[in-house]
Amino acid sequence: MAEPILEVRDLVKHYPLTQGILFKKQVGAVKAVDGVSFTLDKGETLGIVGESGCGKSTLAKVLMNLERATAGQVLYKGEDISRLSGPALKAVRRNIQMVFQDPYTSLNPRMTVGDIIGEPFEIHPEVAPKGDRRRAVQDLLDVVGLNPEYINRYPHQFSGGQRQRIGIARGLALKPEIIICDEPVSALDVSVQAQVINLLEKLQTEFELSYMFIAHDLSIVRHISDRVGVMYLGKLVEIGTDAEIYDHATHPYTQALLSAVPVPDPTGREGRERIILSGDIPSPANPPSGCRFRTRCWKAEERCSTEVPLLAVPEVLSGGARHDSACHFAAEREVAAAS
Template identity: 80%
Template sequence: MAEAILEVRGLVKHYPLTRGVLLRKQVGSVKAVDGVDLTLHRGETLGIVGESGCGKSTVARMLVNLERPTAGSIKYRGEDITRLSGRALKAVRRNIQMVFQDPYTSLNPRMTVGDIIGEPYEIHPEAAPRGDRRRKVQELLDVVGLNPEYINRYPHQFSGGQRQRIGIARGLALRPEIIVADEPVSALDVSVQAQVINLMARLQSEFKLSYVFIAHDLSIVRHISDRVGVMYLGRIVETGRDTEIYDRPTHPYTQALLSAVPVPDPEARERRERIILTGDVPSPTNVPSGCRFRTRCWKAQDVCAEEVPPLAVPSRPREEGGPAGHESACHFAEEKQVVAAETR
């Protein structure tokens, strides 16, 4: 296993709910992220998957310090970046860059492509001499599959896929070690999604990058990720290698997600057990006690309301020496094959 370059422990982000105009009083909080542990190793892709509103994008913004966490630590090469400010934080940000979700709003419409990609050099002038920046921007355009002559064009002159390539080029400008990709293909057509994913995979090998790849599309996450973390209501409920999560899921929520993935084979679709969750996702302002998934889980018992299940290897597979040796936050975690082998 390669060295761990990013370690997240006990990450929490609560947004206060206030009432009143002149005398504002806090009456509660939105628990967007509530105790997330993650580890990213050098050269790997860590996928984070979950339904909308589970806290994925909030985690992404905290990893690049666009949001300050309420509690917890984010250590880059052993240094807690949540405690940094000024020049020290600026130096770390050079090594951790972000690709945003919406290619239409993440690019300034009043700036040319050359200015957008070259803007990091204005903030970090030591990365490129002023007279050499135009050449470096053109090289980046070529690297992401765009014509270097497009340097003087504006964002509105490009398609969605081309705009996302521009965003990726901007993220590569400072030669970072980590790129946090927050649903980088969710706003693109399916055919364009494949092109951008393949581009990111090539760039990872070429530039020795480590990715935190956030998405809600299970098939895309499996295609690009080495390890996967499944989020539900602000917490990681299961984590492991891609084959462990997709072929041998142990958490009921992961099993329900996988059972909803479309299967192109009609016969396999008929044989597959469909898991239908009841009820709605609880509000992050009033999360259930104990296990957060218990209000929708068919395995829920009294202990689920009383105790928070730890994110750990299930006791049964650990005792039996079985293959399901990955972590799951469930009192009754049990391996279940959701997608038949012939459909994968």
């Protein structure tokens, strides 16, 4: 196994809830990310899935240092980057970049494509010497499959898929090693999604990138990811290779998620059993005690409300099911998963 390029240890991000106008008093916290640990290897794609509000995007923001972590560590090549600031942080930013969800809001409408993609070079002048910048921007446009002649156009002259390519080109400009993709295709048409996914895969082999791919579309995550982590209410509940997660899911939440994936084949669809969860996702400001999923879990017992399940390989399991799962009663279950 290769050496991890990024290691996250017990990462916590709480947003304080305050009361009072002049003298603010903390009355609680929204526990958006609450103790997440994982590793990302060089050249690997780690998919993160979970429903809306489970803390996926907050996790991305904390990894990008756009939000300060409340606790925990983010180790980039062994060095903790979660507390950096100033020039040291700026230097790290060269190696970790981000692709945003909405290509309509992530590009400054007052800047030309050349300015948008060239901005990383202005911020980090050491990457490309001044005379070469135009050339470098045109190369990047070419790499992401856009006509280099488009350099003087404005974002609104492009379609959604083309804009997302511009966003990817901006992320690539500094030649980063890690790209965090925060739902990079969820705002696009299905046909365009596929192109952007294929582009991301092509770039991965070309530049040896490591991706952290956040999404809620399980099929896309399976297609692009080497490993997949499932998040629920600020915690990772299960993590493993895509085969382990999709074919041998052991956590009840993962099983419920997978059973909700639409299956295109009518014959297969008839026979499968769907798990319908009751209730809503609880408030992250006041999560349930013990296992956070217990309020919606059909397996929940007394033990689940007192004892927090750890993300580890459950001892009872074997074969493809032997991967990390945070459940006291982890077990495989026959589900017709999306193929």
